[in-house]
Amino acid sequence: MKRSLLPILCCPVCKGDLELRVARENEEEIVEGTLECRACNVSYPIEEGIPDLLPREPDKG
């Protein structure tokens, strides 16, 4: 996922802001990490360069 994509991304459920946490990044893109929606208390993973923004249940704990 290219960083340039970030400004147009939002939570699929509440359409609010997402907070990016990068675990692995190369010269071109973010390969692994998370996009967190604080309003929904959901963490969406970025895996193999693909942000997984399928709607999901809130994180527990």
Added chain:
Amino acid sequence: MPEDVFERYAKEYDHWFEEHREEYHAELARIRRLLPNPDSRAIEVGAGSGRFAAPLGIPLGIEPSHSLGLMARQRGIGVIRGRAESIPIRDESCSSVLMVTVICFLDDPVPAFCELHRILIPDGTFVIGFIERDGQIARKYKPEEGKRRFLSCARFYTPEEVRALLVKTGFRVDCTESVTGFCVIAARKD
């Protein structure tokens, strides 16, 4: 949507386009006529393995299947895993939206069309390609094993039904092209 089928049989899905090159290229050419110049803010919703977005120059795709998304990435498409009914894109971020052979897999097209309307800029273009109910293609693929795997749970629509859904969700229809049971409609956000 039968996501498990696309996840499980991603290679078979993608291979269909190799086995049916003539048909694929005919569909591609018809879509290109109605969506001639997608820009950097164009998106395909239900991008699959990138067989349409890549040759059309659409830089970004929404796709629920991770396996198909990886194939689309290999074709140079930026991929977001997501659903048409709850698109993770901000309002009025996209200049045009393409959706090909997706409507038949939606439980209800209305929430999806509302989301497409939301992400489009004012006067933005929505091009939809779909297999017509009782059309030549729907009849042809019923007995064919490969395509049947994917289409067995599909619900097909007539062009009139799709036009009515578009109007209901805030689009105005510019153009309808129906050939051999595959219909392409271009609409604009009203």
